[in-house]
Amino acid sequence: MNKTKSIVAASLMLGLGLAACNSDGVHRNPGKTYAPDMTYSRAYDAYTGNPNFTDSQTSRLPVTGTVARGHQLPDHLVEGDTTSYKSFTTTMRFNADELKEGNRLFNIYCAICHGPNLDGQGPLYTTGKFAAMPANFKDGKYLHMPVGQMYAAVKYGKNMMGSYASQIDYKQRWQIISYIKKVQSENGGDAFAFGSAVKATDSTSAKPQASTAPTADKASKDATIKKG
Numbered sequence: 001m002n003k004t005k006s007i008v009a010a011s012l013m014l015g016l017g018l019a020a021c022n023s024d025g026v027h028r029n030p031g032k033t034y035a036p037d038m039t040y041s042r043a044y045d046a047y048t049g050n051p052n053f054t055d056s057q058t059s060r061l062p063v064t065g066t067v068a069r070g071h072q073l074p075d076h077l078v079e080g081d082t083t084s085y086k087s088f089t090t091t092m093r094f095n096a097d098e099l100k101e102g103n104r105l106f107n108i109y110c111a112i113c114h115g116p117n118l119d120g121q122g123p124l125y126t127t128g129k130f131a132a133m134p135a136n137f138k139d140g141k142y143l144h145m146p147v148g149q150m151y152a153a154v155k156y157g158k159n160m161m162g163s164y165a166s167q168i169d170y171k172q173r174w175q176i177i178s179y180i181k182k183v184q185s186e187n188g189g190d191a192f193a194f195g196s197a198v199k200a201t202d203s204t205s206a207k208p209q210a211s212t213a214p215t216a217d218k219a220s221k222d223a224t225i226k227k228g
């Protein structure tokens with residue numbers, strides 16, 4: 001009985017195996033399409049022609065004067081304009097959680113050079129792999145640096161430091177800078193000015209709007225994130 005069973009099983013497997021091999025590399029069409037809408041997209045692909053528009057482009061530019069939801073307005077900070085670097089700032093204010101996030105982002109993007117203690121002694125520098133001394137944010141030279149200048153360094157880079165514009169969006173840049181300013185304020189820098197009155201954990205507060213930035217600045221985000 002058992003023998004018959006195994007003979008049947010063996011021949012079945014052999015049959016299936018042969019059937020599977022029998023393509024000769026020719027029969028590539030599966031024959032039936034299970035979900036044609038998925039296999040053959042009905043939507044126009046981004047870079048294919050489109051008969052619905054006179055210029056036949058599927059990818060459309062945003063309507064003039066509009067900003068897509070979740071996208072950002074330009075910040076109008078021009079590379080090399082050191083005068084405006086000094087006055088450029090934000091009305092954003094960050095609560096404790098947002099500053100914590102700034103700290104996390106700093107550790108991801110900046111600490112490798114500037115050091116987790118913000119003293120310019122990041123591992124890339126101390127191991128000698130990166131020759132230029134990164135800014136020591138606890139040094140007098142940087143303690144009172146205008147936030148706009150810091151913002152410009154993140155957006156455009158500074159000498160050996162590359163631009164982080166493509167990795168870090170408008171809010172994140174300010175979050176990181178606020179975190180740096182917070183640490184600086186505890187190390188002889190200016191009084192910290194970017195904290196919100198309401199702590200993130202303070203859910204009993206009657207004024208939760210204090211933790212968000214005024215609308216003007218919220219809207220004034222950065223469309224020039226894609227450099228150039």
Ligand code: HEC
Pocket residue numbers: 106109110111112113114124130132133134135149150151153154158159160161162164168176177
């Ligand atoms: C690859 C190493 C490296 C990384 C990563 C890096 N920096 Fe720098 N940064 C430098 C160096 C080097 C300098 C000094 C540039 C100079 O003055 O020549 C510098 C300078 C600065 C300055 C001072 C700018 C000025 O005008 O003097 C700021 C602010 C700054 N970095 C912020 C940041 C922030 C914020 C991040 C993370 C988003 C970051 N850096 C990531 C290497 C780095």
